[in-house]
Amino acid sequence: MVYTVKSSALLIIGIIMLAWAGLNSSGAIDGIQSYLLASDYKDHTKVMKKYEAQLKEATDKAAAEGKAAPEMKMPASKFDHAKATQSTMSNYFGAFFVLIGLFTLAWKPKPGNLDYFVSVVPGIAYILLIAFIVRWGLDPIFGNWGKAAEPALGWNFAKIFNLNYVVIGIVIGIIAVNVFRIPAWAANGVRTARFFLKTGVILLGTLYSAAELAQLGALSVVMIGIFVLGSVWMVLFMGKRMGTPNSMTAVLSAGMGVCGVSATVAASPVVQAKAEEIAYTIGTILIWGVGCMFVFPTIGHLLHMGPVQFGAWAGTGILNSAQVAGAALAFDPRNIETLKVAEIFNITRVLFLPIIVLWLAAWYVKHEEGAQKVNLTQVLVAKFPVFVLGFIAMFALSSMGVFAPAGHYKGKYFSSAEIKEDKLLKSGEASALQGELDRLRGAEGSQALSKYLTESHVTLGKRNVTSDDVYTSLTELVANRKIMTREEDSVLESLAKMDGIDKAAKEAISTAHDAAYHTSKSIKSYRNWIAWLFAFGLIGLGMQITGKALKQAGGAPLVIGGVVGTVKAVGSLVVVMLFVKEFI
Amino acid sequence: MAEQKFDRGTSLSIFVSDRREDITALIFAFIIAFGVLFTS
Numbered sequence: 001m002v003y004t005v006k007s008s009a010l011l012i013i014g015i016i017m018l019a020w021a022g023l024n025s026s027g028a029i030d031g032i033q034s035y036l037l038a039s040d041y042k043d044h045t046k047v048m049k050k051y052e053a054q055l056k057e058a059t060d061k062a063a064a065e066g067k068a069a070p071e072m073k074m075p076a077s078k079f080d081h082a083k084a085t086q087s088t089m090s091n092y093f094g095a096f097f098v099l100i101g102l103f104t105l106a107w108k109p110k111p112g113n114l115d116y117f118v119s120v121v122p123g124i125a126y127i128l129l130i131a132f133i134v135r136w137g138l139d140p141i142f143g144n145w146g147k148a149a150e151p152a153l154g155w156n157f158a159k160i161f162n163l164n165y166v167v168i169g170i171v172i173g174i175i176a177v178n179v180f181r182i183p184a185w186a187a188n189g190v191r192t193a194r195f196f197l198k199t200g201v202i203l204l205g206t207l208y209s210a211a212e213l214a215q216l217g218a219l220s221v222v223m224i225g226i227f228v229l230g231s232v233w234m235v236l237f238m239g240k241r242m243g244t245p246n247s248m249t250a251v252l253s254a255g256m257g258v259c260g261v262s263a264t265v266a267a268s269p270v271v272q273a274k275a276e277e278i279a280y281t282i283g284t285i286l287i288w289g290v291g292c293m294f295v296f297p298t299i300g301h302l303l304h305m306g307p308v309q310f311g312a313w314a315g316t317g318i319l320n321s322a323q324v325a326g327a328a329l330a331f332d333p334r335n336i337e338t339l340k341v342a343e344i345f346n347i348t349r350v351l352f353l354p355i356i357v358l359w360l361a362a363w364y365v366k367h368e369e370g371a372q373k374v375n376l377t378q379v380l381v382a383k384f385p386v387f388v389l390g391f392i393a394m395f396a397l398s399s400m401g402v403f404a405p406a407g408h409y410k411g412k413y414f415s416s417a418e419i420k421e422d423k424l425l426k427s428g429e430a431s432a433l434q435g436e437l438d439r440l441r442g443a444e445g446s447q448a449l450s451k452y453l454t455e456s457h458v459t460l461g462k463r464n465v466t467s468d469d470v471y472t473s474l475t476e477l478v479a480n481r482k483i484m485t486r487e488e489d490s491v492l493e494s495l496a497k498m499d500g501i502d503k504a505a506k507e508a509i510s511t512a513h514d515a516a517y518h519t520s521k522s523i524k525s526y527r528n529w530i531a532w533l534f535a536f537g538l539i540g541l542g543m544q545i546t547g548k549a550l551k552q553a554g555g556a557p558l559v560i561g562g563v564v565g566t567v568k569a570v571g572s573l574v575v576v577m578l579f580v581k582e583f584i
Numbered sequence: 585m586a587e588q589k590f591d592r593g594t595s596l597s598i599f600v601s602d603r604r605e606d607i608t609a610l611i612f613a614f615i616i617a618f619g620v621l622f623t624s
Contacts, residue, residue, distance in 0.1 A: 194597055202609060386603060390610040525624055
């Protein structure tokens with residue numbers, strides 16, 4: 001069989017990419033890019049204003065001294081870096097596709113390895129071109145629309161409906177196959193989607209670290225553990241009872257149990273889920289989450305829940321990270337205490353992903369072998385998806401601090417030693433903090449502080465935070481002009497939320513907090529790689545979802561998702577109402 | 585897509601087996617991970 005299809009499509013895709021690179025480098029499309037890269041462009045205008053002021057000052061100074069105007073170059077902004085990245089990627093891929101495109105047109109293919117692997121390239125180019133459009137075009141456009149509509153709606157629809165490259169990618173893939181069909185020249189390359197998705201899942205392990213678990217309260221670990229494992233078990237049980245395929249049941253259990261979309265994507269190759277099963281699961285989770293986002297805050301207010309209680313409930317009962325944040329902010333828009341608690345519970349849930357992936361791998365292998373008695377060890381050795389071990393290995397390496405300092409979460413880590421001189425607090429900020437320290441040491445201030453710490457249940461690990469902790473942390477911050485330890489950071493963060501704290505002091509604490517947290521360059525890079533691999537893989541997966549296949553999947557997943565989601569939401573509400581107030 | 589017939593791999597993969605796809609993905613991921621680590 002000859003796989004290579006003679007077509008000029010690959011050459012055209014290569015030329016389009018080279019043209020995009022050229023337009024970006026020349027600055028001809030800066031107007032469009034300033035809209036698409038809106039936040040980077042804000043940085044660009046700041047850098048430009050600063051540069052112009054410096055240039056004017058230097059020119060005026062040179063003129064006063066009778067010298068020639070100095071030559072200065074504007075430093076590169078985030079906008080310049082983002083454009084450069086697009087140009088570099090488009091250039092490399094464009095040149096490669098043009099070369100292979102010309103070769104394909106000139107060459108007479110014969111069956112064999114060369115034909116097989118050359119025929120994969122047009123399909124990769126086809127998906128990559130769509131991925132460029134999704135990540136550089138549609139994703140930021142929906143992001144901008146979401147922000148623009150926020151004042152009118154009161155919430156960001158793009159965030160809440162998850163209209164990011166993950167969902168857009170799948171939808172575009174579905175449209176491509178159902179409306180336009182996959183062209184014959186791209187058919188072989190589209191089959192690489194799952195491979196790139198698996199690579200992305202392995203790299204996902206680099207983003208998490210086991211040390212982060214140590215920072216979480218025991219209650220969140222126990223509560224999330226029970227509900228995550230309970231939901232996974234319940235979906236597996238119901239799926240068996242209702243006769244849904246094992247792959248569908250398993251992928252739905254990951255989505256309903258752990259953290260929505262990313263868990264679904266991570267578990268899908270483990271259980272060999274079909275593309276339409278992934279789409280069904282993601283759809284069920286998102287629809288369920290949107291409903292919860294509106295219902296949870298109302299119930300929270302009706303039951304007079306406190307911020308800790310509501311945060312714990314939302315972080316446990318809602319499946320998607322953006323929807324958890326949305327519900328927490330809808331419940332309490334002014335105070336971030338609810339959001340912080342919800343995020344702690346959310347992070348705990350995400351950290352259960354490696355355990356669930358292993359469980360599902362073993363469950364799937366066992367159940368796919370049929371009713372006959374099998375030696376589980378032998379079957380596991382023969383069928384266990386090896387890439388899951390890669391994910392676990394990356395998670396272990398990440399926890400050991402190979403990719404970023406141990407204890408990081410998604411690349412963010414605390415380090416006092418790495419704070420640069422220009423990030424230290426300015427004298428005005430230190431004076432504001434000193435003023436606040438003196439006030440809190442006074443009779444009235446100390447009484448208010450003590451009352452706040454007791455009523456808000458501010459804790460540090462297992463013990464309650466005392467007024468002395470606050471005085472020591474503030475004194476250290478004023479003396480060193482930076483936060484020295486993670487504990488002090490935690491104490492100061494709690495203090496900043498107290499009513500009556502001076503605005504300048506609050507801002508100084510926030511500045512010191514931001515300066516103490518750093519983002520690992522390598523993790524930032526991994527995130528970028530993962531985003532591209534997922535975008536590519538999901539567009540390719542979307543291309544395998546036909547209308548006929550969706551009809552065949554039936555409505556059982558929606559029923560199971562709805563039942564398990566309701567049980568989880570009600571169960572976690574009962575646990576929160578009974579125990580959370582006393583434990584946190 | 586699903587109607588396409590291939591005499592190598594499956595309708596979902598260009599690799600002859602899942603194990604081979606997994607191992608290739610594993611090697612590729614480690615190349616990326618350590619490549620990024622040593623160049624950043």
